Amino acid sequence: MAIAHSTASGMGxxxxxxxxxxxxxxxxxxxxKEAKEDVASKLKVSVSDLADLVVMNEVREDLDxxxxxxxxxxxxxxxxxxxxxxxxxxxxxxxxxxxxxxK
Amino acid sequence: xxxxxxxxxxxxxxxxxxxxxKQDLEEGTRDAxxxxxxSPLSRDELARLFDIYSAPxxxxxxxxxxxxxxxxxxxxxxxxxxxxxxxxIQSLQIYEKILxxxxxxxxxxxxxxxxxxxxxxxxxxxxxxxxxxxxIPLFYGAMPNLGLYTQPDGPCLNPMELLPQGKISEARAAxxxxxxxxxxxxxxxxxxxxxxxxxxxxxxxxxxxGDADFLATLRAVEILxxxxxxxxxxxxxxxxxxxxxxxxxxxxxxxxxxxxxHKQVELAEKAGVTIFGPAxxxxxxxxxxxxxxxxxxxxxxxxxxxHIPIHANMGMGVGGLPVIDQPPADxxxxxxxxxxxxxxxxxx
Numbered sequence: 001m002a003i004a005h006s007t008a009s010g011m012g013x014x015x016x017x018x019x020x021x022x023x024x025x026x027x028x029x030x031x032x033k034e035a036k037e038d039v040a041s042k043l044k045v046s047v048s049d050l051a052d053l054v055v056m057n058e059v060r061e062d063l064d065x066x067x068x069x070x071x072x073x074x075x076x077x078x079x080x081x082x083x084x085x086x087x088x089x090x091x092x093x094x095x096x097x098x099x100x101x102x103k
Numbered sequence: 104x105x106x107x108x109x110x111x112x113x114x115x116x117x118x119x120x121x122x123x124x125k126q127d128l129e130e131g132t133r134d135a136x137x138x139x140x141x142s143p144l145s146r147d148e149l150a151r152l153f154d155i156y157s158a159p160x161x162x163x164x165x166x167x168x169x170x171x172x173x174x175x176x177x178x179x180x181x182x183x184x185x186x187x188x189x190x191x192i193q194s195l196q197i198y199e200k201i202l203x204x205x206x207x208x209x210x211x212x213x214x215x216x217x218x219x220x221x222x223x224x225x226x227x228x229x230x231x232x233x234x235x236x237x238x239i240p241l242f243y244g245a246m247p248n249l250g251l252y253t254q255p256d257g258p259c260l261n262p263m264e265l266l267p268q269g270k271i272s273e274a275r276a277a278x279x280x281x282x283x284x285x286x287x288x289x290x291x292x293x294x295x296x297x298x299x300x301x302x303x304x305x306x307x308x309x310x311x312x313g314d315a316d317f318l319a320t321l322r323a324v325e326i327l328x329x330x331x332x333x334x335x336x337x338x339x340x341x342x343x344x345x346x347x348x349x350x351x352x353x354x355x356x357x358x359x360x361x362x363x364x365h366k367q368v369e370l371a372e373k374a375g376v377t378i379f380g381p382a383x384x385x386x387x388x389x390x391x392x393x394x395x396x397x398x399x400x401x402x403x404x405x406x407x408x409x410h411i412p413i414h415a416n417m418g419m420g421v422g423g424l425p426v427i428d429q430p431p432a433d434x435x436x437x438x439x440x441x442x443x444x445x446x447x448x449x450x451x
Contacts, residue, residue, distance in 0.1 A: 018205035066238035094234035094300030
Protein backbone atom coordinates (compact mmCIF):
# COMPACT_ATOMS: atom_id res chain seq x y z
CA MET A 1 0.00 0.00 0.00
CA ALA A 2 2.84 2.41 0.81
CA ILE A 3 4.38 1.74 -2.59
CA ALA A 4 1.03 2.18 -4.35
CA HIS A 5 0.39 5.54 -2.70
CA SER A 6 3.91 6.84 -3.27
CA THR A 7 3.79 5.87 -6.95
CA ALA A 8 0.25 7.19 -7.47
CA SER A 9 0.48 10.54 -5.76
CA GLY A 10 3.63 10.99 -3.70
CA MET A 11 6.24 13.67 -4.16
CA GLY A 12 9.08 11.18 -3.78
CA UNK A 13 10.66 11.92 -0.42
CA UNK A 14 14.37 12.54 -0.50
CA UNK A 15 14.56 11.31 -4.09
CA UNK A 16 13.08 14.70 -4.90
CA UNK A 17 11.99 17.59 -2.65
CA UNK A 18 9.19 15.78 -0.84
CA UNK A 19 10.84 15.95 2.56
CA UNK A 20 11.55 19.66 2.10
CA UNK A 21 7.95 20.46 1.16
CA UNK A 22 6.83 18.37 4.14
CA UNK A 23 9.06 20.46 6.43
CA UNK A 24 7.37 23.68 5.28
CA UNK A 25 3.97 22.14 6.03
CA UNK A 26 5.19 21.02 9.43
CA UNK A 27 6.96 24.21 10.48
CA UNK A 28 4.66 26.84 8.95
CA UNK A 29 1.37 24.93 8.44
CA UNK A 30 1.60 25.70 4.74
CA UNK A 31 -0.91 24.26 2.31
CA UNK A 32 0.61 22.23 -0.51
CA LYS A 33 0.67 24.96 -3.17
CA GLU A 34 2.24 27.49 -0.83
CA ALA A 35 4.77 24.98 0.49
CA LYS A 36 5.84 23.96 -3.02
CA GLU A 37 6.23 27.58 -4.17
CA ASP A 38 8.25 28.40 -1.07
CA VAL A 39 10.64 25.48 -1.49
CA ALA A 40 10.97 26.05 -5.24
CA SER A 41 12.01 29.67 -4.70
CA LYS A 42 14.56 28.69 -2.05
CA LEU A 43 16.03 25.96 -4.26
CA LYS A 44 15.85 28.23 -7.33
CA VAL A 45 13.93 25.65 -9.36
CA SER A 46 10.45 25.60 -10.85
CA VAL A 47 7.55 24.09 -8.91
CA SER A 48 7.26 21.29 -11.46
CA ASP A 49 10.93 20.40 -10.92
CA LEU A 50 10.31 19.66 -7.23
CA ALA A 51 8.92 16.19 -7.97
CA ASP A 52 11.39 15.45 -10.79
CA LEU A 53 13.91 12.90 -9.63
CA VAL A 54 16.55 13.77 -12.26
CA VAL A 55 16.52 17.51 -11.55
CA MET A 56 16.30 17.13 -7.78
CA ASN A 57 19.12 14.58 -7.62
CA GLU A 58 21.45 17.22 -9.08
CA VAL A 59 20.07 19.96 -6.86
CA ARG A 60 20.48 17.83 -3.74
CA GLU A 61 24.01 16.93 -4.80
CA ASP A 62 24.93 20.58 -5.40
CA LEU A 63 23.42 21.70 -2.09
CA ASP A 64 24.59 18.56 -0.23
CA UNK A 65 21.26 18.09 1.55
CA UNK A 66 21.05 14.31 1.49
CA UNK A 67 20.58 11.81 -1.33
CA UNK A 68 19.26 8.28 -1.60
CA UNK A 69 22.62 6.67 -2.41
CA UNK A 70 24.93 6.56 0.60
CA UNK A 71 28.22 7.87 -0.75
CA UNK A 72 31.38 8.70 1.21
CA UNK A 73 31.66 12.27 2.50
CA UNK A 74 28.15 13.15 1.28
CA UNK A 75 25.79 14.63 3.86
CA UNK A 76 23.59 12.11 5.60
CA UNK A 77 21.14 12.38 8.45
CA UNK A 78 21.91 15.11 10.94
CA UNK A 79 24.50 16.88 8.79
CA UNK A 80 22.05 17.08 5.90
CA UNK A 81 19.45 18.48 8.28
CA UNK A 82 21.79 21.24 9.45
CA UNK A 83 21.98 22.40 5.83
CA UNK A 84 18.24 21.92 5.23
CA UNK A 85 17.38 24.09 8.25
CA UNK A 86 19.59 26.88 6.95
CA UNK A 87 18.41 26.53 3.34
CA UNK A 88 14.71 26.61 4.21
CA UNK A 89 15.06 29.16 7.02
CA UNK A 90 13.32 26.92 9.55
CA UNK A 91 14.07 25.42 12.94
CA UNK A 92 14.57 21.66 12.92
CA UNK A 93 14.05 20.30 16.42
CA UNK A 94 16.64 17.51 16.33
CA UNK A 95 19.23 19.92 14.91
CA UNK A 96 18.67 22.30 17.83
CA UNK A 97 18.71 19.43 20.32
CA UNK A 98 21.98 18.19 18.82
CA UNK A 99 23.56 21.64 19.12
CA UNK A 100 22.49 21.75 22.78
CA UNK A 101 23.98 18.33 23.45
CA UNK A 102 27.39 19.17 22.01
CA LYS A 103 27.82 22.57 23.69
CA UNK B 104 -21.62 -0.73 -22.95
CA UNK B 105 -18.34 -0.94 -21.11
CA UNK B 106 -17.99 -3.50 -18.32
CA UNK B 107 -15.94 -2.02 -15.53
CA UNK B 108 -13.67 -4.12 -13.37
CA UNK B 109 -13.57 -2.70 -9.88
CA UNK B 110 -13.87 -3.77 -6.26
CA UNK B 111 -16.25 -3.76 -3.33
CA UNK B 112 -15.36 -2.23 0.02
CA UNK B 113 -14.20 -5.62 1.25
CA UNK B 114 -11.74 -5.87 -1.63
CA UNK B 115 -13.62 -8.50 -3.64
CA UNK B 116 -13.75 -8.02 -7.40
CA UNK B 117 -16.99 -6.86 -8.96
CA UNK B 118 -17.86 -6.00 -12.56
CA UNK B 119 -20.11 -2.98 -12.94
CA UNK B 120 -21.92 -1.50 -15.89
CA UNK B 121 -21.36 2.18 -16.68
CA UNK B 122 -24.79 3.08 -15.34
CA UNK B 123 -24.24 1.19 -12.09
CA UNK B 124 -20.89 2.90 -11.58
CA LYS B 125 -22.50 6.32 -12.12
CA GLN B 126 -25.27 5.38 -9.71
CA ASP B 127 -22.74 4.33 -7.06
CA LEU B 128 -20.80 7.58 -7.38
CA GLU B 129 -23.97 9.68 -7.11
CA GLU B 130 -25.25 7.71 -4.13
CA GLY B 131 -21.90 7.87 -2.36
CA THR B 132 -21.60 11.62 -2.59
CA ARG B 133 -25.26 12.08 -1.69
CA ASP B 134 -24.82 9.94 1.44
CA ALA B 135 -21.97 12.14 2.66
CA UNK B 136 -23.72 15.39 1.75
CA UNK B 137 -26.93 14.47 3.57
CA UNK B 138 -25.19 13.26 6.70
CA UNK B 139 -22.80 16.18 7.12
CA UNK B 140 -25.03 18.85 5.50
CA UNK B 141 -22.31 19.75 3.00
CA SER B 142 -22.30 20.14 -0.78
CA PRO B 143 -22.26 16.97 -2.87
CA LEU B 144 -19.70 16.66 -5.64
CA SER B 145 -20.50 18.60 -8.81
CA ARG B 146 -21.34 17.01 -12.18
CA ASP B 147 -17.76 17.67 -13.36
CA GLU B 148 -16.26 16.10 -10.25
CA LEU B 149 -18.47 13.04 -10.60
CA ALA B 150 -17.46 12.80 -14.26
CA ARG B 151 -13.79 12.84 -13.25
CA LEU B 152 -14.44 10.14 -10.66
CA PHE B 153 -16.20 8.10 -13.32
CA ASP B 154 -13.14 8.39 -15.57
CA ILE B 155 -10.87 7.26 -12.74
CA TYR B 156 -12.96 4.23 -11.87
CA SER B 157 -13.78 3.22 -15.44
CA ALA B 158 -10.16 3.41 -16.63
CA PRO B 159 -9.13 -0.05 -17.81
CA UNK B 160 -5.65 0.20 -16.30
CA UNK B 161 -4.41 -1.71 -13.33
CA UNK B 162 -2.89 1.45 -11.91
CA UNK B 163 -3.64 5.17 -12.23
CA UNK B 164 -1.82 8.21 -10.85
CA UNK B 165 -2.10 11.95 -10.40
CA UNK B 166 -1.06 14.22 -13.26
CA UNK B 167 2.38 15.85 -13.22
CA UNK B 168 2.45 18.70 -10.76
CA UNK B 169 -0.30 17.32 -8.53
CA UNK B 170 1.97 15.26 -6.28
CA UNK B 171 1.47 15.72 -2.54
CA UNK B 172 3.29 15.00 0.70
CA UNK B 173 2.98 11.46 2.03
CA UNK B 174 3.20 11.37 5.83
CA UNK B 175 3.26 7.77 6.99
CA UNK B 176 1.96 6.76 10.39
CA UNK B 177 2.93 3.69 12.41
CA UNK B 178 5.78 2.90 10.04
CA UNK B 179 7.97 0.86 12.34
CA UNK B 180 5.15 -1.34 13.56
CA UNK B 181 3.90 -2.01 10.01
CA UNK B 182 7.25 -3.48 8.96
CA UNK B 183 7.30 -5.60 12.13
CA UNK B 184 3.69 -6.68 11.61
CA UNK B 185 4.49 -8.46 8.35
CA UNK B 186 7.24 -10.40 10.07
CA UNK B 187 10.19 -8.58 8.55
CA UNK B 188 12.61 -8.64 11.46
CA UNK B 189 14.35 -5.31 11.22
CA UNK B 190 15.36 -2.98 13.99
CA UNK B 191 13.09 0.06 14.13
CA ILE B 192 15.76 2.39 12.78
CA GLN B 193 16.24 0.06 9.82
CA SER B 194 12.47 0.19 9.25
CA LEU B 195 12.63 3.97 9.20
CA GLN B 196 15.46 3.82 6.67
CA ILE B 197 13.36 1.51 4.52
CA TYR B 198 10.59 4.12 4.49
CA GLU B 199 13.09 6.89 3.76
CA LYS B 200 15.26 5.30 1.09
CA ILE B 201 13.13 2.58 -0.47
CA LEU B 202 9.48 3.57 -0.05
CA UNK B 203 9.99 7.27 -0.95
CA UNK B 204 8.26 8.52 2.18
CA UNK B 205 8.21 12.26 2.67
CA UNK B 206 7.98 11.84 6.46
CA UNK B 207 8.38 8.80 8.71
CA UNK B 208 7.18 7.85 12.16
CA UNK B 209 8.90 6.05 15.01
CA UNK B 210 6.43 4.12 17.14
CA UNK B 211 6.12 1.15 19.44
CA UNK B 212 4.28 -2.06 18.49
CA UNK B 213 1.99 -1.46 21.51
CA UNK B 214 0.87 1.64 19.70
CA UNK B 215 -0.84 3.66 22.44
CA UNK B 216 0.29 6.45 24.77
CA UNK B 217 -0.58 4.55 27.97
CA UNK B 218 1.73 1.55 27.47
CA UNK B 219 4.69 3.51 26.10
CA UNK B 220 4.86 5.87 29.07
CA UNK B 221 6.47 3.06 31.08
CA UNK B 222 9.33 2.60 28.60
CA UNK B 223 10.09 6.19 27.70
CA UNK B 224 13.83 5.88 28.33
CA UNK B 225 14.05 3.33 25.52
CA UNK B 226 11.80 5.33 23.18
CA UNK B 227 13.80 8.49 23.80
CA UNK B 228 17.20 6.96 23.08
CA UNK B 229 15.83 5.34 19.94
CA UNK B 230 14.46 8.71 18.79
CA UNK B 231 17.80 10.41 19.50
CA UNK B 232 19.69 7.80 17.49
CA UNK B 233 17.13 7.73 14.67
CA UNK B 234 17.24 11.54 14.42
CA UNK B 235 20.98 11.37 13.77
CA UNK B 236 20.53 8.96 10.88
CA UNK B 237 17.36 10.17 9.16
CA UNK B 238 17.16 13.02 6.67
CA ILE B 239 13.39 13.14 6.20
CA PRO B 240 11.20 14.50 9.02
CA LEU B 241 10.59 12.03 11.84
CA PHE B 242 7.45 11.93 13.96
CA TYR B 243 6.74 9.96 17.11
CA GLY B 244 3.26 8.50 17.06
CA ALA B 245 0.76 6.66 19.23
CA MET B 246 -2.98 6.38 19.78
CA PRO B 247 -4.88 8.13 22.57
CA ASN B 248 -6.92 4.88 22.90
CA LEU B 249 -9.05 5.87 25.88
CA GLY B 250 -10.38 2.34 26.24
CA LEU B 251 -7.09 1.32 27.88
CA TYR B 252 -7.95 3.41 30.92
CA THR B 253 -10.91 1.21 31.85
CA GLN B 254 -10.91 -1.77 34.17
CA PRO B 255 -9.36 -4.34 34.15
CA ASP B 256 -6.52 -2.68 32.14
CA GLY B 257 -6.84 0.73 33.75
CA PRO B 258 -8.14 2.52 36.82
CA CYS B 259 -11.57 3.69 35.64
CA LEU B 260 -14.92 1.92 35.63
CA ASN B 261 -15.82 0.68 32.18
CA PRO B 262 -18.51 2.86 30.55
CA MET B 263 -19.33 0.06 28.08
CA GLU B 264 -20.45 -2.04 31.04
CA LEU B 265 -22.22 0.81 32.81
CA LEU B 266 -24.27 2.01 29.83
CA PRO B 267 -26.21 -1.27 29.27
CA GLN B 268 -27.09 -1.17 32.97
CA GLY B 269 -28.65 2.24 32.47
CA LYS B 270 -25.98 3.92 34.61
CA ILE B 271 -25.62 6.93 32.34
CA SER B 272 -24.24 9.44 34.85
CA GLU B 273 -21.74 6.86 36.16
CA ALA B 274 -20.63 6.10 32.60
CA ARG B 275 -20.16 9.82 31.91
CA ALA B 276 -18.19 10.27 35.13
CA ALA B 277 -15.94 7.34 34.19
CA UNK B 278 -15.21 8.87 30.78
CA UNK B 279 -14.40 12.24 32.33
CA UNK B 280 -11.94 10.48 34.63
CA UNK B 281 -10.43 8.63 31.64
CA UNK B 282 -9.88 11.98 29.91
CA UNK B 283 -7.76 13.26 32.83
CA UNK B 284 -5.53 10.17 32.80
CA UNK B 285 -5.14 10.23 29.02
CA UNK B 286 -4.26 13.92 28.85
CA UNK B 287 -1.56 13.45 31.46
CA UNK B 288 -0.03 10.50 29.57
CA UNK B 289 -0.16 12.17 26.16
CA UNK B 290 1.49 15.34 27.46
CA UNK B 291 4.15 13.30 29.28
CA UNK B 292 5.04 11.15 26.25
CA UNK B 293 4.75 14.00 23.75
CA UNK B 294 7.01 16.24 25.85
CA UNK B 295 9.76 13.66 26.29
CA UNK B 296 9.77 12.61 22.64
CA UNK B 297 9.91 16.21 21.43
CA UNK B 298 12.78 16.89 23.83
CA UNK B 299 14.53 13.86 22.34
CA UNK B 300 14.43 15.36 18.87
CA UNK B 301 11.11 14.34 17.28
CA UNK B 302 10.13 16.67 14.45
CA UNK B 303 6.53 16.19 15.46
CA UNK B 304 4.04 14.15 17.43
CA UNK B 305 1.24 12.21 15.74
CA UNK B 306 -2.01 11.42 17.55
CA UNK B 307 -3.34 8.46 15.57
CA UNK B 308 -6.97 7.27 15.47
CA UNK B 309 -8.12 10.22 17.54
CA UNK B 310 -11.73 9.87 18.78
CA UNK B 311 -11.73 6.08 18.36
CA UNK B 312 -13.44 5.84 21.75
CA GLY B 313 -15.82 8.69 20.97
CA ASP B 314 -16.16 12.26 22.15
CA ALA B 315 -14.17 11.76 25.36
CA ASP B 316 -11.25 10.45 23.30
CA PHE B 317 -11.46 13.53 21.04
CA LEU B 318 -11.63 15.88 24.01
CA ALA B 319 -8.60 14.31 25.71
CA THR B 320 -6.55 14.69 22.55
CA LEU B 321 -7.61 18.31 21.96
CA ARG B 322 -6.66 19.17 25.54
CA ALA B 323 -3.31 17.39 25.25
CA VAL B 324 -2.58 19.24 21.99
CA GLU B 325 -3.42 22.56 23.61
CA ILE B 326 -1.08 21.92 26.54
CA LEU B 327 1.77 20.68 24.33
CA UNK B 328 1.46 23.60 21.92
CA UNK B 329 1.64 26.11 24.79
CA UNK B 330 4.67 24.32 26.17
CA UNK B 331 6.42 23.93 22.80
CA UNK B 332 5.05 26.53 20.34
CA UNK B 333 7.20 25.23 17.48
CA UNK B 334 6.12 21.58 17.89
CA UNK B 335 4.47 20.07 14.81
CA UNK B 336 1.37 18.17 15.86
CA UNK B 337 -0.45 15.86 13.47
CA UNK B 338 -3.92 14.68 14.45
CA UNK B 339 -5.19 11.66 12.55
CA UNK B 340 -8.81 10.80 13.15
CA UNK B 341 -10.47 7.38 13.35
CA UNK B 342 -13.78 7.98 11.60
CA UNK B 343 -15.88 10.60 9.89
CA UNK B 344 -18.31 10.95 12.80
CA UNK B 345 -17.53 11.59 16.48
CA UNK B 346 -19.49 9.02 18.48
CA UNK B 347 -21.32 10.49 21.45
CA UNK B 348 -20.30 7.87 23.99
CA UNK B 349 -20.59 10.59 26.64
CA UNK B 350 -22.83 12.90 24.63
CA UNK B 351 -22.36 16.17 26.48
CA UNK B 352 -18.67 16.95 26.22
CA UNK B 353 -17.66 20.23 24.65
CA UNK B 354 -14.48 21.97 23.59
CA UNK B 355 -14.46 25.74 23.33
CA UNK B 356 -18.25 25.66 23.69
CA UNK B 357 -18.76 23.23 20.79
CA UNK B 358 -20.40 19.87 21.47
CA UNK B 359 -18.09 17.14 20.18
CA UNK B 360 -20.58 14.36 19.57
CA UNK B 361 -21.79 14.27 15.98
CA UNK B 362 -19.05 16.38 14.40
CA UNK B 363 -18.01 15.59 10.83
CA UNK B 364 -14.52 16.30 9.40
CA HIS B 365 -15.21 19.88 8.25
CA LYS B 366 -16.15 20.74 11.84
CA GLN B 367 -13.58 18.49 13.52
CA VAL B 368 -10.80 20.45 11.81
CA GLU B 369 -12.05 23.76 13.23
CA LEU B 370 -11.51 22.52 16.77
CA ALA B 371 -8.22 20.87 15.87
CA GLU B 372 -6.95 24.21 14.54
CA LYS B 373 -8.09 26.02 17.68
CA ALA B 374 -6.25 23.51 19.87
CA GLY B 375 -3.04 24.03 17.88
CA VAL B 376 -2.89 21.10 15.47
CA THR B 377 -0.47 21.68 12.58
CA ILE B 378 -1.62 18.96 10.16
CA PHE B 379 -5.09 17.37 10.29
CA GLY B 380 -5.93 13.93 8.97
CA PRO B 381 -9.64 13.21 8.43
CA ALA B 382 -10.68 9.57 8.30
CA UNK B 383 -13.72 8.26 6.41
CA UNK B 384 -14.56 4.64 7.13
CA UNK B 385 -15.26 2.20 4.29
CA UNK B 386 -18.61 0.46 3.97
CA UNK B 387 -17.85 -3.10 2.86
CA UNK B 388 -21.35 -3.56 1.41
CA UNK B 389 -20.75 -0.85 -1.16
CA UNK B 390 -18.30 -0.56 -4.03
CA UNK B 391 -14.95 1.23 -3.73
CA UNK B 392 -16.33 3.85 -6.12
CA UNK B 393 -19.25 4.53 -3.76
CA UNK B 394 -16.87 4.73 -0.82
CA UNK B 395 -14.41 7.02 -2.59
CA UNK B 396 -17.16 9.38 -3.77
CA UNK B 397 -18.31 9.58 -0.17
CA UNK B 398 -14.78 10.04 1.21
CA UNK B 399 -13.95 12.74 -1.34
CA UNK B 400 -17.14 14.63 -0.46
CA UNK B 401 -16.33 14.70 3.27
CA UNK B 402 -12.66 15.46 2.67
CA UNK B 403 -13.22 18.25 0.16
CA UNK B 404 -15.46 20.07 2.65
CA UNK B 405 -12.78 19.61 5.31
CA UNK B 406 -10.06 21.03 3.02
CA UNK B 407 -12.23 24.03 2.11
CA UNK B 408 -12.91 24.76 5.78
CA UNK B 409 -9.29 24.46 6.91
CA HIS B 410 -6.37 26.88 7.22
CA ILE B 411 -3.93 24.06 8.00
CA PRO B 412 -2.69 21.26 5.71
CA ILE B 413 -5.01 18.28 5.38
CA HIS B 414 -3.40 14.84 5.11
CA ALA B 415 -6.28 12.39 4.74
CA ASN B 416 -5.97 8.98 6.33
CA MET B 417 -5.85 6.48 3.47
CA GLY B 418 -4.98 3.10 4.90
CA MET B 419 -6.88 -0.14 5.25
CA GLY B 420 -10.59 0.62 5.39
CA VAL B 421 -10.35 4.42 5.30
CA GLY B 422 -10.33 7.07 2.63
CA GLY B 423 -12.04 4.88 0.03
CA LEU B 424 -9.65 1.95 0.44
CA PRO B 425 -11.01 -1.56 0.92
CA VAL B 426 -11.03 -3.22 4.32
CA ILE B 427 -8.25 -5.71 3.70
CA ASP B 428 -4.75 -6.00 5.17
CA GLN B 429 -2.95 -5.44 1.88
CA PRO B 430 -5.26 -3.26 -0.24
CA PRO B 431 -4.82 -3.97 -3.96
CA ALA B 432 -2.91 -1.38 -5.98
CA ASP B 433 -5.80 -0.82 -8.42
CA UNK B 434 -8.04 0.28 -5.55
CA UNK B 435 -5.33 2.26 -3.74
CA UNK B 436 -4.20 4.18 -6.81
CA UNK B 437 -7.75 5.16 -7.77
CA UNK B 438 -8.64 6.39 -4.31
CA UNK B 439 -5.29 8.17 -4.05
CA UNK B 440 -5.76 10.03 -7.33
CA UNK B 441 -9.39 10.90 -6.56
CA UNK B 442 -8.73 12.18 -3.05
CA UNK B 443 -5.73 14.26 -4.13
CA UNK B 444 -7.08 15.77 -7.34
CA UNK B 445 -10.77 16.14 -6.51
CA UNK B 446 -10.51 16.34 -2.71
CA UNK B 447 -7.64 18.88 -3.07
CA UNK B 448 -5.55 17.30 -0.35
CA UNK B 449 -2.29 18.77 0.92
CA UNK B 450 -1.05 15.27 1.63
CA UNK B 451 -2.06 11.84 2.74
